[in-house]
Structures are given as structure tokens and as C-alpha cells.
Amino acid sequence: MEMFDLSLIWALIIGFGIMMYVLMDGFDLGLGILFPFAPDEDARDVMMNSVAPVWDGNETWLVLGGAGLLAAFPLVYSVFLPALYIGVFLMLAGLVFRGVAFELRFKSRRDRRGRRLWNLAFSGGSAVAAFAQGAVVGTYIQGFETENGVYVGGPFDWLTPFTLLTGIGIMIGYALLGTTWLILKSEGYIQQWAYRLTTPLLLAVLVIFAIISIWTPLVNDVVWERWFGNLHVIWVLPALTLLCMFTVFWASRRGYEVLPFIATLGTFLFTYLGLVVSKWPWIVPPNYTIWDAASAPESQLFLLIGVLFVLPFVLVYTFWSYWVFRGKVRAGEGYH
Template structure:
């Protein structure tokens, strides 16, 4: 009888949850990052209305990833959190400000500009801190006997800060693709113009992070080139370049959905590169998914509940996007 390797199953579930969160809340957060490029109140309202019905549901997958990590890999949870307390707390603060601004902005009159600033600042802070955590994960966590032994600012490095900037650029590009799909006329043309610039910034950020990783993170470079993973990694940069060229071409040809879909593809390729860089470790460079796992019975119990709840979450989110599909215009009612 074949025994299911539950740590691998749970690694896939958590990885899927985090990936879906990055995609969905990525363009969601990116709306706030694009606000500074549009001063007109009606443009900002249309931009916000494109995600108004779905933004809170997008964050469900962040909860799934965090709860799954706590229950299935408690050692990883108790190691990664203290290693990244500051950026994670700041991320939550950013999400709180952003959520409050989302709810209050539509009802505010004299203070609407202040809530616009809160929306922009919260989106930027949350995005930047997520990138810092990503950079911290890649550069490795100092542990001893499965516990974090680094300093309070071990997450702080030039590499992690640049990853924060890279995530901001990624989310802004995702949002631009989303808004090309969801808007029309003048606002859509502005988004196409912006997309042609952002996709080059995204390409540069991906290239810099890749080169920096090879030069500055020997453990990750070893996984890429000296551990048999090169055959898996080699198609990634080629496909990223193809997606970038596809975005440029589709914007010039005024395609509606293609720029957004290809940007999603770039995110998937970047995520696959992350997985190749750290697998099978969940706390690089030394703690694997099996070493960080909870007991088999705990993981099995959680898996039964997840097998019931996760399809419901996926169907619910899919229905949101189906019900609210189509263009959003200035004539549509605002978010109240």
C-alpha cells in the first residue's frame, strides 16, 4: 500500500495558496500603486471599482497560506515569523490602512484626498514588505536546532530591499494589465501607454534579481547550476523573454486580455524560479519540508478539512469574477 507523502501534499497546497494570492491580490494592490499616475477623481474611482467586488475575497488565500503553514509546518512557522517580524507587521499595517481607505474613501468628501493617500501608502507598504520577506527567504534564515538565531534585522539587506522594489513593479504591471482588460476609451489608452513602460521596468527588475542571486547567493546559484536543476530552470528566462515580447506586441495591437494573461504568465515563471531555488527546503538553506512537518495525524486531519473547504473557496472566487465580468465605466455606481 502506497503511503501519501503528506509534507509534499501540504507544500503544494500552501504553494498554490500563496501563488493565487500573489496573482489576485497582486493586481488588487497594484491599483493603489497606479493611483499616483492618475489625478482625476473619476479615473481613480473607475480603477477602484474594477476590484471593489473582489478585493476582500482575494486575501482569503493569504489566510490559507498562513494557516496551512502554522498547522502543517510549525517549525517553519516558528522560524520564519521571528526572522521577519518587522516586515510582516508593517505589511499587516499597510493592509489595514488600505482596507480602511477602501471602505471609507467612497463616503468621504473633505477628507477623500487623505484616504487616497492612505490607499496608496497602504498598497505600497504591503507590496514592499512582501518583497522584503521574499528576499529574506531567498537569502536564507540563520537557524540552530530548528530555531531562528539571527538578529532582529536579519531580514534587512540590499537584496531584500531590492526585492521589495521588484514586487512593487510586478504588482503595478499586473494592475495595468487588469485595467486594460476592465476599462475602455481614454483610461484604457492611458493604461496601454503605461504598460509599455512598466513591462520594461519589470524585465529589468527580473534581470537584476536573477544576476544578483547568482553573484550574491552562492547556495541558490548552486541549486541552479550544480544540482541537476538547470534542466528545469533553463526554460524560465526564455519563456519570460517571450512573454515580455508578447505583452509589447499585444499592447501595440490593442488586445484586451492578452497583456494581463501574459503578465500572469511572467509571475508564474518567476514563482517557478523561486520554487526551484529553495526546494525541498521550506526554511532555506537547511530545513526541509519533512524536518519542519507536524505529525502525520495532524496533517491528515487538516487535509480532510481543506479538501472540503478549498473547493468552496475556489468556486466562490471564480463566481465573483464571473458575475462581475465585463467593462467598468464612469457611469457605473461607485463603491459604497
């Protein structure tokens, strides 16, 4: 008998990595989605400079989650990649365009045409990546058509009305993260613009959250049983999500700077935990649990040693980068 459940440990590590990615990369994707609506080019400079020092570190968590899945749960890759190939490709292409735009936009200060091009790459890449992430989440909620551990569905099965809604929902949610981040990092007319956008985006998130909450148990029997068989337990998470949403509204209306962003992070956190609790322990729904999809214990243990060594350094680097670049970002100043 194993002293430790390695599959459970890996599930917690990967879940933590995905959660950190959503929370930390969500706001800079949100800024990209908001980019075309910014008041002027100075505001766009401030938006990009506010995340330029940390965006690449934020994506470290995506690498951790993806590499961890491949190493610890290879069955996930054998199903997810054929099922989500187009969606994952769109996400990665969006992230590439956005990453290139970070560097080249600042090198085009005197070239208006070039700057407009990189503005488009940044906003378009952010929007595509965010939508693809939401669609992937929606596909995971729906489940996969498999036989003997092999995906047997079509290449566009991931694109349904439900996944379109989850994709749009993630885009709007990330935009809300972007506005509350900008409230924290900017000042003057840029901050006021972010304040004005926060309430409409929050209402849109609330509406989509309600629709998805009603729709989700209808597309997945396991979620139906989980939700309505544990009313006294599982519904604590949606209640906390709604509390965080109210806090965003209340704090932004009263001019708070830090609390709206923290409450928006809480909204995402409790929604994410609600999804995990709803689907646990199915990692390839509706047929395979984390133990069914796990690699050999020897492989998991070998890789776990390396991850446990690296993870503290990633956490320290993340904290340090945010600490060093704390404070307001002003027009004409920044990372570049």
C-alpha cells in the same frame, strides 16, 4: 510506510495558495500603487470599482497560505516570525489601511479632504504591503540564521540591499499587473493611460528581473548549484518568463485587451515556479526541508480533510465572483 506523503501534499496546497494570492491580489495592490498617478478622480473611482467586488476574496488565499503554514509546518513560524516580524507587521498594516480605504473612500464623496486622506491610505497601504511582500521573498532567498530550529539573527537582518531590490521589484511588478488589469476593465482615456504606462513598467520589471537573476545565485549557494547544474531543465522557466514579457509588450502595443493581463499573470507564474524549483525542498533555507519542518502526520491528516473540503468552495466562489462582475467598469458606475 505512508501511502501518501502528507508533507508534500501540504507543500503543494500552500504553494498553490500563495501563487493564487500573488496572481489575484497583485493587480489590486498594483492599482493602489498607481493611484497617485491617475489622470483624475473619476479614473480613481474606476480603478477602485474594478476590484471592489473581488479584493476581499483575493485575500482568502493569503489566509489559506498562512494558516496552512502554521498547521502543517510549525517550524516555519518559529523561524519566520522572529526573523520577519517587522516586515510582516508592515505588510498587515498596509493591508488593513487599504481595506479600510475601500469602504470609507466611497463614503467621502462630498468631503474632498476626507477623500484625499483615504486615497493616501489606499495608495500608501498598497505600496507598503507590496514592498514588504517583496522583501520577505528576498529574505527567503537569502536564507535564515538558525540554531536547533531557532532564529538567532537580528530583527533587521531581513533588510538588505538585495531585499530592498526584491521589494521594489514586486512593487513595479504589481503596478504592471495593475495597468494590464485596467486595460481589461476600463475604456476611453483611462484605458489609454494604462496602455501608456505598460511599456515603461514592463522595461523596469525586465531590468530588475535581470539584476535579481544575476544576484540570486551569488547570495545563495544552493541556488547557484541548482541553476548551473541543470542548465537544460531549470532555464526553461526564465525563458518562458521572457516570452510572457515579450507578449505583454507585443499585445499592449497592438491594442489587445485580454492578452496583456494574461501574459503578465504568466510572467509572475513562471517567476514563482522558478523560485520554487530553485529552493526546493528547502522551506527554511539553508537548513530545513519541508519534511524537517513538518508537524505530526496525524495533525496534517486531520487538517487536510478540512482543507480539501473547503478548497473547492473557495475556488467556486472565486470563479463566480469574477464571472458575475465581468465586463467594463465605467465612471459613475460600479460596485458601491
